[in-house]
Amino acid sequence: MIFTVLIPLLLACFVPFISKFKHKIHTGTVIFFIPLAIFFYFIQFIGSGFEPIRHTYSWIPSLGINFDFYLDGLSLLFVLLISGIGALVVLYSVYYLDRSEPLGHFYVYLLMFMSAMLGVVLSDNVFVLYTFWELTSISSFLLIGYWHFKEKSRYGALKSMIITIFGGLSMFGGFALLSVISGTTSIQTMIANADVILDNPYMPLALGFILLGAFTKSAQFPFHIWLPDAMEAPTPVSAYLHSATMVKAGLYLVARFSMIFGSYEWFFIIVSIAGIVTLCWASYMAVHQTDLKAILAFSTISQLGMIMAMLGFGTKAAVFAAVFHILNHATFKGSLFMVAGTVDHETGTRDIRKLGGLLTFMPITATLALFGTFSMAGIPLPFLNGFYSKELFFESTLDLEGGASGIAGFLIDVIPYLAVFGSIFTFVYALYFLFGTFGGKTQLDKLVKKPHEAPIGMLVSPGILVLGVILIGLFPSAVNGTFIAHAAEAVYGEPITKDVHFWHGWDSPAFQMSLVVVGLGALLVTTRRKWNGIYQVFPGKLSVNKVYDTIMGKLNAYSRTITTFYMSGSLRNYMAIILSTILVVTVGFMLATDGFTIDFGNLAPITFIELTVVLIIIASAIGTIFAKKNLAVILIVGVAGYGVSLLFLIYRAPDLALTQLVVETVSVALFLLCFYHLPDLKRLHAPLSTRTTNLIISVGFGALMTLVGISAHSSSWFETISDYFIETSKPIGGGSNIVNVILVDMRGLDTLFEITVLGIAALAIYTLIKFKTDKGGK
Incomplete structure (x- = not known):
C-alpha cells in the first residue's frame, strides 16, 4: 500500500525530464496514467464483503512511529476521490494549460499533493498523518501560487498556507496529547481505548486543537477566508484541491476521530455550530459574488459546512448523509469548477456581470452546468444525486435527540430552521450561477473574445462527473451497500443500513422542507436585484x-x-546579542536547576607537555586581540587550531587529530583567500562603554563554556553511553574504530540533516543569484 501512496511523489522526480518534450506531447498526457492506475487499483476493493486492510512498514519503531496504513470504507471513499478526480483534473489540464506554461512545475506540485492526500487518508499513525497533512499545505501553496507573477496569486497562496499551517501545528499538539493520554500513536488503537481518552482531564484540550486543524483546512467560519483567495489558482487546481480533496481533509479528520469524541457533548456543540454557521454565512455571501470561481468558492464553503454539521450531529442518519454528500459534492462541484474554467478559457472573463446568453454559443457546457447546478441546489428530480443527500440532511436535522438542555437543547431546536435558511440561499446561488452565465442577453462587447464551444477534450472530464451525478441519482442503491455503507460504518462504528430512494410521500417533513427551499428560493432568484x-x-x-x-x-x-x-549591519552587535542571550538564558537555567557541578576527583594528572600546549593555545587566543595585520591574525588563529590537534594526539585520538588538522588547514586557506579581498585591519577607538561590554560578554561567555564543560564531565545524571558504543560498534556498525562508527552510523541521522541544511542553504543561494540575474542584475 505504501507504494500507491509514494508512487506519485517518486514519479514527480521524472516530470522535469518529461516536460522537456512538452512541445511534442503535452506533459499531462503522460501524468494522466498515474492517478488512473491508482484509481483502478483501489476500485477492486468496492463490494459488499469489503473488510478493512492494514499494512505496517517500519520507520522509527523506537518512538512508535511507523508507516501504518489502514484501508477501510472511509479511506477508500477518499482514495477513490483523490485518484479518480485527480485523473480527470489532469486530463482537463491537458486542454486548459498551454504548452508554453511551465508544465513541469505544475505537475510536480500536483503529484506532490496527490501523494500527500493519499498519505493523509490512509495513515493510521497520527504523526505520519501530520507529516502528510503539512505536505498538503506546502504543495497547495505552490499550486495556488503557480502563476506567481500575479500579486493576487501570491497573496492567496500565502494566506492559505498561513491559516492551514497554523491549524496544522495546532492539530499536531492535539495528536501529541492523544498519544500521551492513550500511550499509542495508532488511530485505531486510540479508538479502541476511547474511554481512557474521554476520562482524561486533557481530553477537551486535545479535542480543541484537533478541531482547530480540521476547521482551518476545511474552511469553516471564520477560517474560511483563505478559500476565495485561493481561486487565483488555475482552474484544474480549484477543481481538484478546493472541491474534492484538500478542503475535505478537515472533514476526514473529524469523521475519523468522531468514534473517539462523538459521545462528548461539546463535540456535538462545537462541530454543529461551526458547520451550520458556515453553511448559512457562506451560502448567503455566495449570492453577492461576481466572479464565477468566487461564487463556487463560497458555495464550496457552504457545502463543507453542511457536511461538517452532519458529522457533528453524530446520528446514524447524519453520518450516512455526510458520507453520501461527500461523494455527491465532489461530482457536481468538480464539474462546475471545470465549467467555470471553460467559460473563462473561451470568453476571457469570469465576471458574471459581463457574461450572459452563452447558451447559444456553448450549449454543451451549458447543459453540463445545468445538471451540476440543479444537483447542487437540491432540486427534487430523480436523476440528481444532490437532491438525495440534501433530503438526508434535512432528515438528520429532524432526527436529533430531544430532551437535551442548555446549549445542546437550543441547537436541536434551531438547527432545522438554519438548515432551511442555508439551503434557500444554496438554491439561489446555484441558479444565479447558471442563469447569470448562460441565460439572459449576450454582451459580446464586454467579452475579451467571441465565445464558442470548448474543444471536446475539455468537456470530457466535466462530462464524466456529470454522468456520475446522473448515475448516482438514478441508481443510488448501487453505491449504497457496496460503497457508502462501508464508509459510514467506519465513521459511526456500527453497520448503517439506509434505504435511499427518491419518493418519500407528500407528508415527509424532509420533502416539505425541500418544497419550502424551492419555493422561497425561486422567489428570491426572481427578485434578486430588488433585495441585493x-x-x-x-x-x-x-x-x-x-x-x-x-x-x-x-x-x-x-x-x-x-x-x-x-x-543594524554591525557584526559586533549581532555577536553581542547572540552571546548575551546564550549567557543569560544558560546561566539562569543552570542556576535554577542546580546544574553547575565541579568535581576534579576523576581527572587524569596533567603533564608538562599538555600544560605547555594549553598555554600556547591561550596565548594565541589572546594574541588575536592585539594583532594589527590580517596575516598575523590568521596565523595566530591557526596556532590555536593546530594546538587543539596536538591535544587530540596526546590523548591518543589520531583520527580526531587528523580531522582537526585538515579542517584547520582548509580554514586557514579560506581565511587567507577572503582576507586577501578585504581591507587591512584598522583599530577603532570605541567608547569605554562598548569596550567594557565586549570584555564582560567575552569573559562571561568563556567562563560559562568552561563551567558547562566541567559540569558536564563532573555530573552523573544519566548512565554513560560509552559502554553501549563499545559493545555495539562492531555488531551494529561493523567497524572497530568506535569514533568513526559513532559519526557515520550512530549519528547518521544527524549527518543527514546537516547535509540537508547545507543543501537547502545552497538552493537558497542559487535562487537568490538566479533571481537577481533574472531581474537584470550581474
Missing part, C-alpha cells in the same frame, strides 16, 4: 478578511520594527 442591496447593510463594511489583513499588517509592522532594531 441588503449586502450594503449586512455585512456592510464588516469583513473577516479585514481582520486578517489588519493582524498581518500589524505583525509585519512590529516585526519590521524589531528586526530593524537588532539588524
